[in-house]
Amino acid sequence: MGGDNAPLSNIEGAFQYFKENENSSTEIIFVGNENDITPLLSKFSEFSSKISVLHAPDVVNMDESPAKIHRTKPDSSMVKSVELLKDGRVDAVISAGNTGALLSSSLFLVGTIPGIRRPALAPFIPTNNGGFILCDAGANVDCRYIHLVHFGIMASAYMEAFLGKKNPTVGLLNVGSEEKKGNELTRTTFPFMQEHVNNFVGNIEARYILDGKVDIVVCDGFIGNTVLKFIEGVISHMMTWLKESINDHPISRLSFPLMAPAFKDMKKLLDYEEYGGTPFLGINGIVIKAHGSSTSKSIKNSIISAQKICERELIKNIGERISAHLDLMDDFQNEQKS
Amino acid sequence: MGGDNAPLSNIEGAFQYFKENENSSTEIIFVGNENDITPLLSKFSEFSSKISVLHAPDVVNMDESPAKIHRTKPDSSMVKSVELLKDGRVDAVISAGNTGALLSSSLFLVGTIPGIRRPALAPFIPTNNGGFILCDAGANVDCRYIHLVHFGIMASAYMEAFLGKKNPTVGLLNVGSEEKKGNELTRTTFPFMQEHVNNFVGNIEARYILDGKVDIVVCDGFIGNTVLKFIEGVISHMMTWLKESINDHPISRLSFPLMAPAFKDMKKLLDYEEYGGTPFLGINGIVIKAHGSSTSKSIKNSIISAQKICERELIKNIGERISAHLDLMDDFQNEQKS
Numbered sequence A, B: 001m002g003g004d005n006a007p008l009s010n011i012e013g014a015f016q017y018f019k020e021n022e023n024s025s026t027e028i029i030f031v032g033n034e035n036d037i038t039p040l041l042s043k044f045s046e047f048s049s050k051i052s053v054l055h056a057p058d059v060v061n062m063d064e065s066p067a068k069i070h071r072t073k074p075d076s077s078m079v080k081s082v083e084l085l086k087d088g089r090v091d092a093v094i095s096a097g098n099t100g101a102l103l104s105s106s107l108f109l110v111g112t113i114p115g116i117r118r119p120a121l122a123p124f125i126p127t128n129n130g131g132f133i134l135c136d137a138g139a140n141v142d143c144r145y146i147h148l149v150h151f152g153i154m155a156s157a158y159m160e161a162f163l164g165k166k167n168p169t170v171g172l173l174n175v176g177s178e179e180k181k182g183n184e185l186t187r188t189t190f191p192f193m194q195e196h197v198n199n200f201v202g203n204i205e206a207r208y209i210l211d212g213k214v215d216i217v218v219c220d221g222f223i224g225n226t227v228l229k230f231i232e233g234v235i236s237h238m239m240t241w242l243k244e245s246i247n248d249h250p251i252s253r254l255s256f257p258l259m260a261p262a263f264k265d266m267k268k269l270l271d272y273e274e275y276g277g278t279p280f281l282g283i284n285g286i287v288i289k290a291h292g293s294s295t296s297k298s299i300k301n302s303i304i305s306a307q308k309i310c311e312r313e314l315i316k317n318i319g320e321r322i323s324a325h326l327d328l329m330d331d332f333q334n335e336q337k338s
Helices: A008-020 A034-050 A077-086 A099-109 A145-163 A184-196 A206-211 A221-247 A256-270 A296-311 A314-323 A326-337 B008-020 B034-050 B077-086 B099-109 B145-163 B184-196 B206-211 B221-247 B256-270 B296-311 B314-323 B326-337
Strands: A028-032 A051-055 A092-095 A132-135 A170-173 A200-204 A216-218 A278-281 A286-289 B028-032 B051-055 B092-095 B132-135 B170-173 B200-204 B216-218 B278-281 B286-289
Touching: A008 A028, A008 A034, A008 A296, A028 A034, A028 A077, A034 A051, A051 A077, A077 A092, A077 A099, A077 A286, A092 A296, A099 A278, A099 A286, A132 A145, A132 A221, A145 A170, A145 A184, A145 A216, A145 A278, A145 A296, A145 A314, A145 A326, A170 A184, A170 A206, A170 A221, A184 A200, A184 A326, A200 A206, A206 B221, A221 A256, A221 B206, A221 B221, A221 B256, A256 B221, A286 A296, B008 B028, B008 B034, B008 B296, B028 B034, B028 B077, B034 B051, B051 B077, B077 B092, B077 B099, B077 B286, B092 B296, B099 B278, B099 B286, B132 B145, B132 B221, B145 B170, B145 B184, B145 B216, B145 B278, B145 B296, B145 B314, B145 B326, B170 B184, B170 B206, B170 B221, B184 B200, B184 B326, B200 B206, B286 B296
Parallel strands: A028 A051, A092 A286, A132 A216, A170 A200, A170 A216, B028 B051, B092 B286, B132 B216, B170 B200, B170 B216
Antiparallel strands: A278 A286, B278 B286
16 A cells, blocks of 8 residues: 555556566465455456455555554554565565655564664666665664675675676775775774675775766665665756756757657666665565555566565575674674673 | 866966956965976966965875874975965965865864864855755764754855855755654754754755755765765766767767757856865865866866955854854853763
């Protein structure tokens, strides 16, 4: 029931998935108000063996306070779907609803992968150079070094599972490239990244993140969310501006029809719908947060993504990688005590 | 001697200023190696009454450690020019050199305006909606709330002096618009901004900063520097990308000549050279940091900017505004002690 276009887009996305993946053994449970959902299913009767509905009369709103949502809205579609994951009845949950509420119910009901302190958001940002993963993009507004190191380890495993890219490069978002540059957090984090993160290539300045210099950009969630929102803002701003500038010149206006194929290419590349949602890395199960304004295409791609990271055992893989670095956790805890 | 194009651009910028402002009573001292500078002055003999040279044989390099530069390089053009300001022999210093070294020598030799703890960088970012000031853009990578409040107060005074815009709107860069959103720093800062900063309009998300919603964006220097560098990166990235996309389509390629006037408009608007350098707000004198790659145009505009904020008594004005909020400083100091 979450997202601006729910439940229709969510349902249509699922059916698009089935149409394009006829041999898939995936089954889908629509969790939400059955009075709203059931009528929408009639035209997809060909797939009726693969779907079911779990009635959940309540909806978590976008402006709702996320803490303890599992207690305040136990009959919401969000909480009920996360419970399915908790009970092992599904392999993955996809939601386009309230991010904070989804995170808090995932944390409380499913918990984190052993050794992980903070789950993180890791959206894939498409660019003309192949794109990158930004982690954390907003789940943790105040971080310590251990969280950033975990973000690097988890995002690395995720990129391998999601895009099949082996041993991706990892950079630490910073205001300069030298090791000693940055604020207290990045300066403290740098040596731990060197020690614990595969293929850590050092600090990366914001001006270069779109250039494909690294596959994964690690940062705290406050700065990651700022960068993510700024990307959204700057792209729409630049396109509007370009169109205005063109419109200001009668001669440039003639170029609109000529430009159409180029604009279409850019739009396709910038289209986050192509990549579906982003998982909460660190939750001990697959929870995918789709964009609030997700269309059916984005939902379909979120299902594909969930299937892929499930088949490639991302959760287990993250668990193994984190276990290999438990000394980091010990050091951190000793430091907290002292 | 600082900057990629020094000393030629710096000298030519000064002479462009004189040519365009014949009645100006401004006098300029070129501080640097007189063996390099004097030969370049010969073709500008018409202005010889308005210029002089102060010999400084050393140069601070761009990669030099900035701390204590006033001790390690006392004969550098940078330190010698800041000393002129300290001794009251000039009203303003302009440099395109090492930012950290300029800041540290300004701090040590000239000091801050009484009540100010941390000077800040406040560049003007031009957009098609009029542009905004970003403060702090990189001088302070770790901040407390009092610094952010001071950035708001100082940037407000600067915008009035620099652009003549009365009572500009001030926003706090944050990951959400609600008061309780954000990290520890922004949540703590919000009520102090409300209490102490004129025309504070609340939190502003990164996606809206280019839309002209606020005149001044306040943030810590780590995030400000990230945003600043990202703007530089994203603009060049988008333009390259657009050109590549156009090139991929023979029909779109035909549009290049038609697009030229529109591209020219955009380029002009994005041109930071138009606005000269940025002052170190909070230093007890006018020190303007011009971009390292400044051309003569940027230097000329930095001189105009220095003249304007000097005539409009920016330093005195900031001092008065800060004095009106000394309770903020007292509270902060008591809190530090407790």
